[in-house]
Amino acid sequence: MSEANQSTIIQTRDLHKCYWVGTMPYPALHGIDLQIRSGEFAVLAGRSGSGKSTLLNIIGGLESADRGQAEVLGEDILKMGNSQRSKFRLTNIGFIFQAYNLIRVLSARENVAYVCQLQGKSKQQSLEIANHWLHEVEIGHLGYRRPDQLSGGQQQRVAVARALATEPKIILADEPTANLDSTTGRHLIELMQRLNQTLETTFLISSHDPDVKQAASRLIKLSDGQIVDSWDEIPQPPRSLEATCPLRNRPFTERLRHLFTPRRKARQQNRQRTSRHS
Amino acid sequence: MVSRLGILTYVALAVRNLVRNRRRTIITLLTMMFGIATLTLLSALNDGWLSQMKTNFILSFTGHLQIHAKGFESSQNLRDNIADPEAISRFMDTYPEIIGWTQRIRTSGLASVSGSSSGVQIMATDPEQETWVTSMDQSVTSGVWLRPGMNKDLLLGKTVAQNLGAGLSDRVILMTQRPSGEMVSEVFYLRGIIETGAPQIDRTLALISLDGAQQWLQMEQAVTDIVIRADHHDQTDTLYRLFVQQLSEQVYEIMPWQELDPMVRQWLEFSDAYGLIILFVVILLVLTEILNTMLISLHERQKELGVMIAIGTQPHRIFLMLLFEAVLLIFVGAVLGYLSASLIVMLLAEGGIDLTGYANAFEFFYMDPVIHPQLTRDSAIKILLATLVAALLSGLYPAWKATRLSVSQALRIQ
Ligand SMILES: Nc1ncnc2c1ncn2[C@@H]1O[C@H](COP(=O)(O)OP(=O)(O)O)[C@@H](O)[C@H]1O
Numbered sequence: 222m223s224e225a226n227q228s229t230i231i232q233t234r235d236l237h238k239c240y241w242v243g244t245m246p247y248p249a250l251h252g253i254d255l256q257i258r259s260g261e262f263a264v265l266a267g268r269s270g271s272g273k274s275t276l277l278n279i280i281g282g283l284e285s286a287d288r289g290q291a292e293v294l295g296e297d298i299l300k301m302g303n304s305q306r307s308k309f310r311l312t313n314i315g316f317i318f319q320a321y322n323l324i325r326v327l328s329a330r331e332n333v334a335y336v337c338q339l340q341g342k343s344k345q346q347s348l349e350i351a352n353h354w355l356h357e358v359e360i361g362h363l364g365y366r367r368p369d370q371l372s373g374g375q376q377q378r379v380a381v382a383r384a385l386a387t388e389p390k391i392i393l394a395d396e397p398t399a400n401l402d403s404t405t406g407r408h409l410i411e412l413m414q415r416l417n418q419t420l421e422t423t424f425l426i427s428s429h430d431p432d433v434k435q436a437a438s439r440l441i442k443l444s445d446g447q448i449v450d451s452w453d454e455i456p457q458p459p460r461s462l463e464a465t466c467p468l469r470n471r472p473f474t475e476r477l478r479h480l481f482t483p484r485r486k487a488r489q490q491n492r493q494r495t496s497r498h499s
Numbered sequence: 500m501v502s503r504l505g506i507l508t509y510v511a512l513a514v515r516n517l518v519r520n521r522r523r524t525i526i527t528l529l530t531m532m533f534g535i536a537t538l539t540l541l542s543a544l545n546d547g548w549l550s551q552m553k554t555n556f557i558l559s560f561t562g563h564l565q566i567h568a569k570g571f572e573s574s575q576n577l578r579d580n581i582a583d584p585e586a587i588s589r590f591m592d593t594y595p596e597i598i599g600w601t602q603r604i605r606t607s608g609l610a611s612v613s614g615s616s617s618g619v620q621i622m623a624t625d626p627e628q629e630t631w632v633t634s635m636d637q638s639v640t641s642g643v644w645l646r647p648g649m650n651k652d653l654l655l656g657k658t659v660a661q662n663l664g665a666g667l668s669d670r671v672i673l674m675t676q677r678p679s680g681e682m683v684s685e686v687f688y689l690r691g692i693i694e695t696g697a698p699q700i701d702r703t704l705a706l707i708s709l710d711g712a713q714q715w716l717q718m719e720q721a722v723t724d725i726v727i728r729a730d731h732h733d734q735t736d737t738l739y740r741l742f743v744q745q746l747s748e749q750v751y752e753i754m755p756w757q758e759l760d761p762m763v764r765q766w767l768e769f770s771d772a773y774g775l776i777i778l779f780v781v782i783l784l785v786l787t788e789i790l791n792t793m794l795i796s797l798h799e800r801q802k803e804l805g806v807m808i809a810i811g812t813q814p815h816r817i818f819l820m821l822l823f824e825a826v827l828l829i830f831v832g833a834v835l836g837y838l839s840a841s842l843i844v845m846l847l848a849e850g851g852i853d854l855t856g857y858a859n860a861f862e863f864f865y866m867d868p869v870i871h872p873q874l875t876r877d878s879a880i881k882i883l884l885a886t887l888v889a890a891l892l893s894g895l896y897p898a899w900k901a902t903r904l905s906v907s908q909a910l911r912i913q
């Protein structure tokens with residue numbers, strides 16, 4: 222590795238992603254080249270539908286891509302098998318979601334301890350770690366409550382503790398403040414910033430919350446599946462739909478369906494789709 | 500990296516998920532309980548019924564096992580007789596499974612009373628020995644049972660007596676063939692009427708003493724049947740094997756009770772098939788119920804399962820968790836169902852279920868009008884295995900489906 226690359230923790234090259242609804246392609250990402258350095262508090266901004274979640278999911282190994290590479294900690298996550306990805310996530314990546322997404326039947330500390338147990342730690346040890354992190358996110362006294370006995374802000378703190386408990390290098394947070402009122406949201410941002418500084422954990426956060434954007438050490442602007450330098454910039458429409466949405470990535474049965482869809486209709490649909498991008 | 504998140508954690512998760520959806524769990528459990536309890540009760544009724552029927556059948560006429568001269572059962576010819584029954588009867592004391600045995604001569608003939616006549620099965624037996632094997636002596640509804648020395652006396656089945664218009668002390672002329680083929684007839688005095696409840700017996704039986712028959716038919720010590728009663732139906736097979744070893748196949752035929760009456764055998768087979776159909780239907784019900792519950796639960800929890808996978812749970816653990824849930828539901832439901840049915844069976848076993856009102860239909864099959872349900876080990880094992888299979892089947896599909904869940908789709912669910 223070269224000197225400049227040493228601190229690169231996430232690197233995507235020419236990343237393309239397409240969703241299909243029936244025989245109709247929906248390009249979500251086209252040509253994302255993104256580099257995140259270790260310790261950054263990077264915020265991915267963009268309107269709803271611009272592809273933020275898709276990008277985070279691909280980087281987190283939850284979703285496949287149609288083209289390009291996504292290296293995380295020097296490993297191409299797109300080339301891993303399912304169980305390899307699952308282990309990779311467990312060791313290296315913490316997730317925070319918009320809707321908190323705690324396991325409903327487990328108490329706060331059990332939710333946090335769960336991931337430690339998945340890592341192979343004993344139950345006792347895991348619960349101790351959980352207590353530590355719950356204190357760290359300032360809700361140490363609420364460990365025995367179940368998610369439905371906690372407020373949204375408190376639940377999101379549990380989620381942060383859960384994401385940190387495995388001591389990952391990277392935390393991916395998908396609109397973490399979207400379900401919170403602005404005061405609670407600001408507290409959460411301060412908390413994440415503090416953890417970013419003390420633990421040197423890299424944060425990649427998607428958001429269109431102005432408070433989050435303000436806290437960012439770097440702002441990455443996403444518009445219609447492409448990174449833009451300023452919001453005034455009009456993203457280039459994809460060179461061709463076939464480049465973003467190659468048919469060869471489709472399952473065999475779906476490819477058969479394409480054969481029987483009249484050409485003209487398909488072209489018409491594509492034109493509509495592309496015009497929406499410009 | 501080996502995860503220590505053992506089976507117990509997933510059992511705990513499964514239990515908590517069931518408790519969380521308390522109402523659905525209870526409804527499912529009740530359905531399960533009801534299904535398994537019905538199954539258990541039906542099979543207990545069936546088994547009790549069958550067992551009574553076997554006992555009645557055996558005690559009314561055939562015994563558990565009969566030994567004949569080879570070919571007698573199909574020829575029904577007195578020439579196919581056992582000339583030296585001593586050769587066999589010496590075994591009788593050596594097997595503790597045998598609690599009684601008797602010797603008989605069986606042949607068909609004609610009975611006449613002052614002008615009217617009727618075809619009969621003449622059966623000659625040792626009146627004392629017979630009481631150890633069948634309950635025929637207790638089926639005497641009027642008159643008396645035979646005593647040794649009553650060599651010119653006879654008992655008739657109730658329907659035969661009615662058809663002939665014969666009353667006690669009447670002269671009855673029996674006619675039949677000797678082993679030599681010579682036709683003979685003889686006068687007997689009617690001393691008793693027998694009603695066994697089995698129509699084919701009551702319609703045809705003419706009972707005389709063995710000594711009298713041997714003299715009349717000039718058969719010396721020869722007999723046609725040696726009839727054995729075991730302690731319990733279950734010992735029939737053991738005894739059968741013992742005799743097959745001891746006695747030459749060229750000379751004797753050894754027949755367990757099932758073979759002695761083809762109608763009874765058919766009825767037993769039918770009743771087994773009937774039991775299987777009940778089992779099948781109930782299991783199908785249980786299976787759909789659990790499958791439905793599990794699929795709904797899977798649908799509701801898609802997002803949570805997606806999150807569990809996202810934060811690093813391996814899909815095969817999700818699979819196990821859901822499987823545990825299904826098995827737990829079925830297991831608890833089955834145990835509750837089985838226990839409640841056992842309780843009902845225990846309460847009913849003593850007094851039985853009285854079907855006297857419908858008794859006419861039942862008598863035909865050696866049935867008592869009062870059924871005593873009975874839980875057997877066989878049926879318990881059958882029910883247990885069947886529910887287990889249902890649990891696995893209904894758990895496997897949703898569990899497998901969960902492992903195919905698209906995490907990114909699941910996370911987008913609001
Ligand atoms: N499962 C899906 N099927 C079809 N289209 C999808 C699916 N998920 C996302 N998309 C589309 O992909 C684009 C990007 O979505 P997303 O990554 O969720 O954006 P964001 O998170 O920025 O709101 C949108 O146009 C969205 O409608």
Ligand SMILES: [Mg+2]
Pocket residue numbers: 273274275395396
């Ligand atoms: Mg999103």
